Amino acid sequence: EPSSNRGRATFGWGWHLEAALSALRLIVSGVFDRHQDLQLVLGHWGELLLFWQDRTDSLSRVAGLERKVSEYLRTNGHITCSGMMNPTLLRHALEVTTPDRLLFSTDYPFQRPTQADITEFLAAFPTDDDRDKFMSGNARSLFGIDAAASRGNSRAFPVARIGPNSAADPSNCPQRINGCACSGSMLAIGARSSGVAGSGCRRSEERRVGKRVD
Numbered sequence: 001e002p003s004s005n006r007g008r009a010t011f012g013w014g015w016h017l018e019a020a021l022s023a024l025r026l027i028v029s030g031v032f033d034r035h036q037d038l039q040l041v042l043g044h045w046g047e048l049l050l051f052w053q054d055r056t057d058s059l060s061r062v063a064g065l066e067r068k069v070s071e072y073l074r075t076n077g078h079i080t081c082s083g084m085m086n087p088t089l090l091r092h093a094l095e096v097t098t099p100d101r102l103l104f105s106t107d108y109p110f111q112r113p114t115q116a117d118i119t120e121f122l123a124a125f126p127t128d129d130d131r132d133k134f135m136s137g138n139a140r141s142l143f144g145i146d147a148a149a150s151r152g153n154s155r156a157f158p159v160a161r162i163g164p165n166s167a168a169d170p171s172n173c174p175q176r177i178n179g180c181a182c183s184g185s186m187l188a189i190g191a192r193s194s195g196v197a198g199s200g201c202r203r204s205e206e207r208r209v210g211k212r213v214d
Contacts, residue, residue: 028063083111085121099130
């Protein structure tokens, strides 16, 4: 069953476990204590981390962290839906984090929500303000889109992509200001003082978080 094996190892399950583990490594290593302004964008409703907090919070004690893992996710994490337009997942996310931490995304071609799917999902938001934040306001604030446009830049903050899809061929990468636009599972944003987000693209082995953030 080569097709199903690849699916389990990648988009169906494996990518999400790898991305969650990469995020946990960042948190328990104390990166967000040392770089308190660093922001992390996680896809697929937090790559399972929003649903496993009772267990992941226990890592804070053994790692000697200043706060619970779930608290770092609420202050340094941003969550995209990645095309998984499920109101049940939305309600849980709103219970464990805040509306200003949620971002709209489609994750095409792995998820292909229809217009009807999106409309029905957006109707599940408790307020119009929360819905507007999710659809565009939070992304504009996080990425400084308005400020970047006024300066003629495509991006206001340095960005580094990390996780299982971080490999990039620099010759094929549409380079952006202080970062790149290659495919990835997570984004590290605002790491101006660290080696995570330099200008242009690096190959995946040079961009692994464990080697670049200290």
